[in-house]
Amino acid sequence: MVYSPIEDVGKLREMWGRGVSVEQIALHFGCSEPAVRHARKKLGLPQRPLVPSRIEAEIAVTRFDPGPILARVEKARSEGGIATPPFWTWDRDRAVIEAGGRWQKVALLAARWRMTSAQIIARWHVLRAA
Known part of the structure; x- marks a missing residue:
C-alpha cells in the first residue's frame, strides 16, 4: 500500500466537490500540492479544467x-x-x-x-x- 498523507478521503472528496483549491486542500491536510493531486487521481476525482476566466482572475x-x-x-x-x-x-x-x-x-x-x-x-x- 502506498502511503498517502491524506487519511480523510471523505473530507478530500467533499472539499474537491466544493471547488476548494489544491493549495487550500494541501494546507488543510498539511501536505504538498502534488500529494493532493496524487490523491485526487488515486480516488478517481475529476481533473479540473483550466478555464480561461479562472486563469484571468x-x-x-x-x-x-x-x-x-x-x-x-x-x-x-x-x-x-x-x-x-x-x-x-x-x-x-x-x-x-x-x-x-x-x-x-x-x-x-x-x-x-x-x-x-x-x-x-x-x-x-x-x-x-x-
Whole structure:
C-alpha cells in the first residue's frame, strides 16, 4: 500500500466537490500540492479544467506597469521604427505589452488569435526592446 498523507478521503472528496483549491486542500491536510493531486487521481476525482476566466482572475493582480513600454511603442510605431505585419493592430500590441511576457496571459492571447505562444513571445521581445 502506498502511503498517502491524506487519511480523510471523505473530507478530500467533499472539499474537491466544493471547488476548494489544491493549495487550500494541501494546507488543510498539511501536505504538498502534488500529494493532493496524487490523491485526487488515486480516488478517481475529476481533473479540473483550466478555464480561461479562472486563469484571468488568478493573474489579474499584477505588479507589472505597462505604461512606459506602451508610450515607447506608440512613439516608435508612429515613427515607423517597429516592423509591423499588415494584419497586426495597435490593440494587439497593447494586449501583448499588457501580458508582460507572462506565459498564462500569452497562452490566452495565442488561443484567442490562433497563433503560437512563441509568436506572441517573439512580438513581446520586439516591443519591449523598442
